[in-house]
Amino acid sequence: MEVQAITRNVRMSAQKMREVVRQIQGLPAAHAHAVLQVTPRKGARLVAKTLAAAMANAEHLRAEWTDAKLKQNISDLQGRIANTRNRKRRNSYARDLAQFQEFLDSPKRLALEALKIKEAFAQTATIIRRFTPKARGSAGPILKRNCHIKIVLTDE
Numbered sequence: 001m002e003v004q005a006i007t008r009n010v011r012m013s014a015q016k017m018r019e020v021v022r023q024i025q026g027l028p029a030a031h032a033h034a035v036l037q038v039t040p041r042k043g044a045r046l047v048a049k050t051l052a053a054a055m056a057n058a059e060h061l062r063a064e065w066t067d068a069k070l071k072q073n074i075s076d077l078q079g080r081i082a083n084t085r086n087r088k089r090r091n092s093y094a095r096d097l098a099q100f101q102e103f104l105d106s107p108k109r110l111a112l113e114a115l116k117i118k119e120a121f122a123q124t125a126t127i128i129r130r131f132t133p134k135a136r137g138s139a140g141p142i143l144k145r146n147c148h149i150k151i152v153l154t155d156e
Helices: 014-024 029-037 044-065 067-083 087-105
Strands: 001-011 116-132 139-154
Touching: 001 044, 001 116, 014 029, 014 044, 014 116, 014 139, 029 044, 029 116, 044 139, 067 087
Parallel strands: none
Antiparallel strands: 001 139, 116 139
């Protein structure tokens, strides 16, 4: 079972953020959080915040999805899949059904001590463009780069 958290439009370049993100790929979530606490970078604070959000998402799903609730949702989705003729909606229901069944079959069920970082990456976002005056009446560009941070945790 996988959970994710995304922080969008962080005011830091993706190149600087990737240096921090590469340090935690493949680590257990608790160990990665400890590594980020002692990393003296601004990007480490932002990645730690995103990691904490992903861990909170896992804890929320673990508390919310009980066996009885999962079985009820699975039977509802199976009925919806059988009754709908809309292909896109049926595929959406099938994805939800697969997610519920995966969680029900998972032995660890998103336990915090079992969570591991499957993917962690920083992607480029929109660039804010400004201009500064230069010699002979020309203008030079100032590029203020942003990035998106995405962390995917798994219990496998």
